[in-house]
Amino acid sequence: MSRARTPAITAAGLTKRFDATVAVHDVSFTVTAGSVAALVGPPGSGKTTVAGLMLGLVAPTAGTRTVEGRAGAVLDPRGLQPGATVRGQLRVYAGAAGAPDEEVDALLVRTGLRDLAGQRVRSLGPAQQIRLAAAIALLGDPPVLVLDDPFDGLEAPDRSWLADLLRGHTRRGGTALLTSQSLAAAVPIADQLIVLSEGVVVYQGTPRTLRRSHPDRLIVGASSPIALATALAAYGFTDTVMRSDGRLAVAEAGRKDIENAAVAARVQLTELIPEPVHPDRVLAALTRSGPAPVSPVPTSPYGVPR
Structure with a gap:
């Protein structure tokens, strides 16, 4: 061994x-x-x-x-x-x-x-x-x-x-x-x-496994969110959440993927904003600690080296 x-x-x-x-x-x-x-x-x-x-x-x-x-x-x-x-x-x-x-x-x-x-x-x-x-x-x-x-x-x-x-x-x-x-x-x-x-x-x-269960997302505004979500699912991007304000929170798909799905669904995009998930917010979600203070991260939002 x-x-x-x-x-x-x-x-x-x-x-x-x-x-x-x-x-x-x-x-x-x-x-x-x-x-x-x-x-x-x-x-x-x-x-x-x-x-x-x-x-x-x-x-x-x-x-x-x-x-x-x-x-x-x-x-x-x-x-x-x-x-x-x-x-x-x-x-x-x-x-x-x-x-x-x-x-x-x-x-x-x-x-x-x-x-x-x-x-x-x-x-x-x-x-x-x-x-x-x-x-x-x-x-x-x-x-x-x-x-x-x-x-x-x-x-x-x-x-x-x-x-x-x-x-x-x-x-x-x-x-x-x-x-x-x-x-x-x-x-x-x-x-x-x-x-x-x-x-x-x-x-x-591992940090990588934790990150996969709490991925970064893109917040998407669209003329028809449901049609866009359906098109994204057809492309294999099924981790899409409808927010209360009507916008979609999309994981795993990149900007180009969303744009291609919008073209296929004949949907107009009105907003596309990155929403990285900070590790200390993940910690607050996992524990009974309430809102977590966010510590500075020196590199990427999750800081996973490998």
Whole structure:
């Protein structure tokens, strides 16, 4: 069996109760080595509890978890000492991990913190704190990384940096499990999505599969919407929804396809407007979170890389 097919992280029926509150219920998933999985959901959905369960920081009420090899963690809060210098903070953890000073220097370079090595942690911004927390997590080159809400407070360039860091880790055979409140932040990096709502898994699969079930659409105004929809169906474009304002919301068909169908049906087009579906709107539809704040997406509206 190849390494890429080997399970690195496994959750089986994980349930956690805090007194009368069920934080997570019957959560199961598998993350293969060499991949990135994202636990996504609104605040209170159980993401941090699951991350704690996987790290052994929280004892399950029921179910089992398996992590192959040592895990490095980026927690929230980050566990950094405000008065320490960047290098000093990293050296403290390196000493506990038995890592040499040479590795500290290499990680400062790898995480872009070399020029900040002498600064106090209290002077760092959110993005720089994430870099330092990531450097600490990478000490000793653990095969598994678990990151709790690492995108919080990051702008697009720092999100891209973190994605590159995790991709480098997986190219070397490592595995990552991260949590995120934003689907838009997770889809460009995740190979697998596990969406949680009120402690229960409501979606599990690839970003591409999720996108297919929530496609972008073209909003079409036509002199005869029904005739146009019939013509589109004849061309094989059956995912067409009639809106309350009389316009059609058409998926999969391109502008030229709609124009050809309109000619065939002898229908005049009065409007043709793209309506991309933002990932965080999809997250709101999947979960019981109400209207979702829309996080910026650095590339295409869905950000699916493959």
